[in-house]
Amino acid sequence: MSMRIKWFALFSVIAFSVIPAFSRSDSGTHSSDRIHDEALTIDTHLDTPIEIVKYSLDLSVRHPTGKPKSGDCDFPRMKEGGLDAAFFAVYIRQDTLSESGYASALQKAGNILSATKQEILRHPDLAEIALSPDDAYRIEKQGKRAIFFGLENGYPIGTDLADLRRFVTDGIRYVTLCHTRHNQICDASTDKREPRWNGLSPFGKTVLAECNRLGVVVDVSHASDSAFWQVVRLTRKPFMASHSCCRALCDNPRNLSDDMLKAVARNNGVVQINLCSFYLEDVEFNPLHQASLDSLKRLYSEWSAVNDPKILAEYEKTEDRIGQRFPEDKASVADLVDHIDHAVRVAGIEHVGIGSDFDGGAGLRDLRDVSEMPRITEELLRRGYSEEAIRKIWGGNIMRVVKENIEGGRK
Numbered sequence: 001m002s003m004r005i006k007w008f009a010l011f012s013v014i015a016f017s018v019i020p021a022f023s024r025s026d027s028g029t030h031s032s033d034r035i036h037d038e039a040l041t042i043d044t045h046l047d048t049p050i051e052i053v054k055y056s057l058d059l060s061v062r063h064p065t066g067k068p069k070s071g072d073c074d075f076p077r078m079k080e081g082g083l084d085a086a087f088f089a090v091y092i093r094q095d096t097l098s099e100s101g102y103a104s105a106l107q108k109a110g111n112i113l114s115a116t117k118q119e120i121l122r123h124p125d126l127a128e129i130a131l132s133p134d135d136a137y138r139i140e141k142q143g144k145r146a147i148f149f150g151l152e153n154g155y156p157i158g159t160d161l162a163d164l165r166r167f168v169t170d171g172i173r174y175v176t177l178c179h180t181r182h183n184q185i186c187d188a189s190t191d192k193r194e195p196r197w198n199g200l201s202p203f204g205k206t207v208l209a210e211c212n213r214l215g216v217v218v219d220v221s222h223a224s225d226s227a228f229w230q231v232v233r234l235t236r237k238p239f240m241a242s243h244s245c246c247r248a249l250c251d252n253p254r255n256l257s258d259d260m261l262k263a264v265a266r267n268n269g270v271v272q273i274n275l276c277s278f279y280l281e282d283v284e285f286n287p288l289h290q291a292s293l294d295s296l297k298r299l300y301s302e303w304s305a306v307n308d309p310k311i312l313a314e315y316e317k318t319e320d321r322i323g324q325r326f327p328e329d330k331a332s333v334a335d336l337v338d339h340i341d342h343a344v345r346v347a348g349i350e351h352v353g354i355g356s357d358f359d360g361g362a363g364l365r366d367l368r369d370v371s372e373m374p375r376i377t378e379e380l381l382r383r384g385y386s387e388e389a390i391r392k393i394w395g396g397n398i399m400r401v402v403k404e405n406i407e408g409g410r411k
């Protein structure tokens with residue numbers, strides 16, 4: 001059977017369906033609205049640059065929630081949800097650990113960063129690029145959105161620290177050492193192969209030291225346990241987990257154990273709790289959803305090996321259709337705040353924040369995009385968190401970590 005016929009057969013089985021809509025909660029009190037509005041609210045992990053590049057997403061337009069090619073974030077929805085600032089993640093799918101692979105990834109990452117900057121600069125009345133906490137507070141006072149940048153997966157750095165310095169010059173303020181697979185910097189938490197380095201590679205240790213010197217925050221989300229503990233031993237600056245949850249509540253290797261949470265606190269770092277359902281609870285997968293995905297993936301031996309843009313677009317479109325036709329079980333805001341509660345009990349209120357992973361798999365049944373972020377504040381307030389504590393969770397803690405890295409860097 002030809003590839004075209006296979007695609008036609010698969011598309012015939014998978015049809016669009018309407019996802020039940022959720023209206024914004026009206027349960028928020030005047031107090032929660034005021035607290036949310038007055039706090040500097042920051043999300044440390046949004047994969048929105050992917051949407052900008054794939055769909056030419058116009059960030060000045062309020063896109064409909066849950067619709068194809070709408071993404072989870074734009075400037076009007078950030079304003080609607082009282083989200084003052086965000087770290088946009090520059091992510092590149094990992095290829096071979098080779099000079100050609102690194103060179104290609106470096107170019108693609110540069111293109112994504114450039115395209116995202118251009119989109120922000122097109123709307124100076126709505127948003128501005130931020131490089132420091134001072135920038136974030138200034139931009140927030142002007143009623144605009146402050147956009148920082150992070151590099152998700154150090155793979156595009158290759159084996160040359162000059163490329164790391166180039167990213168920093170271009171505005172990168174944190175580096176996620178790896179993604180789902182082992183790379184040249186460290187082992188990943190979810191790579192099913194045997195460890196490549198048993199933690200950090202020799203080059204990875206130099207990357208860590210250079211990030212410390214440059215004042216760039218090291219991000220341990222996605223890193224293996226061994227790599228995490230080596231970062232703890234070697235770093236001279238506070239580090240963070242930009243989008244991770246608590247392993248005690250959801251036993252996923254991407255999450256942090258209580259010992260890890262305590263180590264983050266001892267380092268004066270921060271763990272940013274993720275809004276992906278499968279990191280918050282053991283969600284039950286819809287068997288029809290999984291069967292459809294399995295059928296799709298049988299067309300390819302490895303999703304990440306798909307390089308043809310047209311085929312990749314068809315793949316992703318079909319994957320979206322599967323999700324709409326057979327919705328998965330999702331966690332709730334209450335489940336999210338359970339993880340915040342746990343992290344606060346173990347690590348302390350100074351070491352917890354929020355990193356949603358919207359546009360990268362995040363989404364709760366009662367919090368679908370950035371326009372609905374006030375629901376987190378409502379739940380925190382309902383559980384007795386003080387205004388000061390909520391301010392720390394939403395932005396104070398991560399701004400402290402960024403500031404301490406910048407002030408201790410460039411020596």
